[in-house]
Amino acid sequence: MERSGLGTISGHIQLLTTQQKCIATLALFCCSAVLMVLIFSSVDIWGDSEDGITEENCSRDCRQIGILYSRLSRTERLSLPQGQLLFQRLLRLKSRGVKLKIASSLTNSSELKALAAHNAQVRFINMTALTKGGLHSSFWIVDRTHIYIGSAEMDWRSLSKRKELGVVVYNCSCLALDLHRVFSFYWQLHDRDYIPSIWSKRVTALYGKHEALELQLNTTPATAYLSTSPEHFCPKDRTRDLDAIHQVIQSAKTFIFISVTDYLPLVKRSFRGTSLIREAVVLRGVKVRLLISFWKKTHPLTFNFVTSLKTLCMQLHNCSLEVRFFSHKEQKEDFQLGLNHNKYMVTDNAVYLGTHDWVGSDFAKNAGVGLVVRMKDSTKDTGSTILEHIKASFERDWRSRYAKNLQKSKDQQGKYRLLQWSKSQWETKEEKEWNNPL
Numbered sequence: 001m002e003r004s005g006l007g008t009i010s011g012h013i014q015l016l017t018t019q020q021k022c023i024a025t026l027a028l029f030c031c032s033a034v035l036m037v038l039i040f041s042s043v044d045i046w047g048d049s050e051d052g053i054t055e056e057n058c059s060r061d062c063r064q065i066g067i068l069y070s071r072l073s074r075t076e077r078l079s080l081p082q083g084q085l086l087f088q089r090l091l092r093l094k095s096r097g098v099k100l101k102i103a104s105s106l107t108n109s110s111e112l113k114a115l116a117a118h119n120a121q122v123r124f125i126n127m128t129a130l131t132k133g134g135l136h137s138s139f140w141i142v143d144r145t146h147i148y149i150g151s152a153e154m155d156w157r158s159l160s161k162r163k164e165l166g167v168v169v170y171n172c173s174c175l176a177l178d179l180h181r182v183f184s185f186y187w188q189l190h191d192r193d194y195i196p197s198i199w200s201k202r203v204t205a206l207y208g209k210h211e212a213l214e215l216q217l218n219t220t221p222a223t224a225y226l227s228t229s230p231e232h233f234c235p236k237d238r239t240r241d242l243d244a245i246h247q248v249i250q251s252a253k254t255f256i257f258i259s260v261t262d263y264l265p266l267v268k269r270s271f272r273g274t275s276l277i278r279e280a281v282v283l284r285g286v287k288v289r290l291l292i293s294f295w296k297k298t299h300p301l302t303f304n305f306v307t308s309l310k311t312l313c314m315q316l317h318n319c320s321l322e323v324r325f326f327s328h329k330e331q332k333e334d335f336q337l338g339l340n341h342n343k344y345m346v347t348d349n350a351v352y353l354g355t356h357d358w359v360g361s362d363f364a365k366n367a368g369v370g371l372v373v374r375m376k377d378s379t380k381d382t383g384s385t386i387l388e389h390i391k392a393s394f395e396r397d398w399r400s401r402y403a404k405n406l407q408k409s410k411d412q413q414g415k416y417r418l419l420q421w422s423k424s425q426w427e428t429k430e431e432k433e434w435n436n437p438l
């Protein structure tokens with residue numbers, strides 16, 4: 001699991017200005033997200049005062065306009081100035097009367113120091129002390145009205161070198177209100193070395209898998225909720241990422257497309273993702289496609305898991321489970337370049353957009369956040385729902401020349417790497433506690 005060398009930040013920008021200004025700020029971010037850069041990750045924007053918006057009168061009439069991709073550029077030289085541009089804009093927020101709050105696990109970022117010197121409130125979260133993991137969440141909240149959530153960190157690598165995917169949902173204060181509670185949770189963790197067992201009501205979840213938010217997304221009826229991990233980071237009523245993933249897999253009727261950087265479902269008993277996939281494929285005839293990155297850090301056992309999954313359909317009718325590895329040819333020089341850093345799953349009726357790879361320990365230690373959106377009537381094909389956007393994005397990657405089947409990738413490097421991997425290395429103490437779901 002490669003996170004940026006600079007780490008991750010959760011943040012929060014407070015806006016005390018007019019709606020127009022807020023949208024301008026968000027637009028700035030969108031451009032930034034498409035083109036670039038920086039060093040932090042989840043940023044949430046809005047005012048401390050509750051601004052009078054409550055669960056009762058928050059907006060459920062939301063807009064989602066396309067999905068955000070990162071545009072890959074070849075060199076650091078090209079992409080750094082764009083990152084600088086975003087950074088400069090963030091520095092200038094103060095002069096526009098816009099407040100910025102950032103929660104981060106970085107200890108020594110010069111950019112964060114500069115932002116703090118320009119009136120941004122920056123809080124440090126010591127993930128090492130809390131869970132021995134990392135802060136992988138990446139989201140923004142603007143004005144308690146608009147949100148961004150996706151795989152991109154605020155790191156120039158994220159937005160200029162790696163392949164990322166995220167969504168911005170506008171005019172959706174109900175969802176923003178709940179995401180703000182996730183942010184508030186992080187905000188309260190600053191400078192602590194333990195996770196409190198009792199939490200204020202201001203961080204408990206508003207929506208979850210049993211009671212999702214009913215909303216209109218581009219005038220299409222949908223439901224949505226947020227999930228988080230690790231378990232210790234789930235205050236009352238908050239759905240765990242793993243439970244969200246299970247729910248999305250279990251409710252799939254015709255297909256499940258999964259795109260993750262790393263796939264290594266060796267986890268404690270609670271993660272039944274792989275067995276659920278097998279159930280879906282064999283018992284329910286759901287077509288499954290798994291797109292995994294093939295890169296420097298691909299664990300050799302990934303190939304064993306994939307081979308095992310694929311044998312499932314041998315001699316079975318109506319059984320479809322395909323796996324491809326996404327590998328960018330430029331990666332030989334720079335392993336982050338073109339890396340498929342996406343972490344999502346899309347089915348015939350729902351999408352799960354998260355920040356973790358499907359690697360057991362990720363969910364157990366690292367802080368992440370996921371968004372589940374379910375379309376109420378997914379049979380209507382309008383070409384403009386979040387589901388259709390993400391499905392189209394998956395299909396584009398799947399059919400691209402960078403997506404290769406197992407055999408090809410394996411011939412290239414996999415076998416060689418497997419040989420290199422000694423058995424002793426693999427049999428760690430932690431490993432023995434794990435339950436291999438295959």
Ligand SMILES: *[C@@H]1O[C@H](CO)[C@@H](O)[C@H](O)[C@H]1NC(C)=O
Binds near residue numbers: 051052053054056057
């Ligand atoms: C929402 O409700 C709260 C409390 O009932 C009220 O103070 C606030 O003005 C309302 N906000 C809007 C935008 O209607």
Ligand SMILES: *[C@@H]1O[C@H](CO)[C@@H](O)[C@H](O)[C@H]1NC(C)=O
Binds near residue numbers: 108
């Ligand atoms: C912190 O960053 C500064 C400048 O980037 C560097 O000179 C310094 O060595 C760093 N300190 C630590 C403890 O890493």
Ligand SMILES: *[C@@H]1O[C@H](CO)[C@@H](O)[C@H](O)[C@H]1NC(C)=O
Binds near residue numbers: 107128
């Ligand atoms: C984070 O916590 C660890 C373990 O408690 C401690 O060793 C480390 O110094 C802390 N880091 C910072 C920057 O406070």
Ligand SMILES: *[C@@H]1O[C@H](CO)[C@@H](O)[C@H](O)[C@H]1NC(C)=O
Binds near residue numbers: 063170171
């Ligand atoms: C959000 O709502 C405002 C006010 O209703 C409207 O002017 C604006 O165009 C909406 N934004 C989007 C992106 O739909």
Ligand SMILES: *[C@@H]1O[C@H](CO)[C@@H](O)[C@H](O)[C@H]1NC(C)=O
Binds near residue numbers: 317318
């Ligand atoms: C395979 O699928 C087709 C069409 O969905 C169906 O008619 C057929 O009965 C299925 N066969 C098996 C063996 O399940």
